[in-house]
Amino acid sequence: MLKLENVVAGYGRTRILNGVSMNVPSGGLVALLGGNGTGKSTTLKSIVGLVAVQQGQVELNGNAINAVPAEERVAHGLSLVPQGKEVFSAMSVEENLLMGAFHRRRDRKMIAEDLEGIYGRFRRLKERRRVDAGLLSGGERQMLSIGRSLMARPSVLLLDEPSAALAPRVVEEIAEAILNLRSLGLTLLLVEQNVGMALDIADYIYVIRGGRIAYEREVGSGIAMEELQEFYLGAERH
Numbered sequence: 188m189l190k191l192e193n194v195v196a197g198y199g200r201t202r203i204l205n206g207v208s209m210n211v212p213s214g215g216l217v218a219l220l221g222g223n224g225t226g227k228s229t230t231l232k233s234i235v236g237l238v239a240v241q242q243g244q245v246e247l248n249g250n251a252i253n254a255v256p257a258e259e260r261v262a263h264g265l266s267l268v269p270q271g272k273e274v275f276s277a278m279s280v281e282e283n284l285l286m287g288a289f290h291r292r293r294d295r296k297m298i299a300e301d302l303e304g305i306y307g308r309f310r311r312l313k314e315r316r317r318v319d320a321g322l323l324s325g326g327e328r329q330m331l332s333i334g335r336s337l338m339a340r341p342s343v344l345l346l347d348e349p350s351a352a353l354a355p356r357v358v359e360e361i362a363e364a365i366l367n368l369r370s371l372g373l374t375l376l377l378v379e380q381n382v383g384m385a386l387d388i389a390d391y392i393y394v395i396r397g398g399r400i401a402y403e404r405e406v407g408s409g410i411a412m413e414e415l416q417e418f419y420l421g422a423e424r425h
């Protein structure tokens with residue numbers, strides 16, 4: 188279970204998060220939605236330690252991790268797939284994947300098994316394993332970015348707008364890949380602008396506004412798209 192309790196965080200003196208509280212149950216798929224610049228990426232960064240938490244607490248399986256350095260949080264099972272499908276363009280697909288396992292270089296056999304696991308899940312990465320990552324399509328790059336995070340064997344995967352700038356057919360593939368990860372038992376927190384996609388796959392949603400959680404609801408409990416749209420329009424009027 189990943190838990191945020193009244194997290195306050197920002198950049199220098201600028202506060203972006205003003206007390207964010209969320210729960211991501213083990214094995215759950217939770218989505219964090221919100222307008223542009225509302226602090227969704229900042230929330231993910233505060234979980235992995237890229238942004239310091241000034242007040243409040245981030246807990247993983249009951250342990251406070253605020254003081255754990257970012258580089259050690261990977262070993263605690265946390266991994267972030269950043270926004271923008273960032274890959275090492277001049278390196279091959281396989282070299283990019285291996286970069287995800289850099290902190291456990293000695294486990295050669297396990298690393299080889301994990302590579303095969305990822306190739307089984309993302310066929311296109313297998314076909315293109317020797318190709319420079321800079322030559323991949325947007326969807327392939329997103330898959331590579333997810334695959335690279337999986338090489339760290341995370342128990343909690345944070346995904347920052349995996350559907351951004353992708354064609355609807357590719358968004359469906361990414362959504363399917365995320366659901367597959369969930370069936371493997373991973374705990375998933377997904378930041379999305381694509382409300383439809385989030386409602387299709389998540390079991391619980393949070394909406395952030397003004398640096399706080401302004402709305403939360405279990406998906407499937409009759410969550411209404413109109414209600415959310417109204418909420419977003421309301422947010423824009425503020």
Ligand SMILES: Nc1ncnc2c1ncn2[C@@H]1O[C@H](COP(=O)(O)OP(=O)(O)OP(=O)(O)O)[C@@H](O)[C@H]1O
Nearest residue numbers: 198201203221222223224225226227228229230380
């Ligand atoms: N490194 C930084 N230094 C200073 N301000 C930053 C930094 N990164 C983000 N911000 C600011 O923090 C606010 C929240 O940014 P954040 O990236 O968390 O938003 P977001 O909800 O993920 O938005 P989007 O959906 O547009 O990616 C924005 O006003 C942004 O300009």
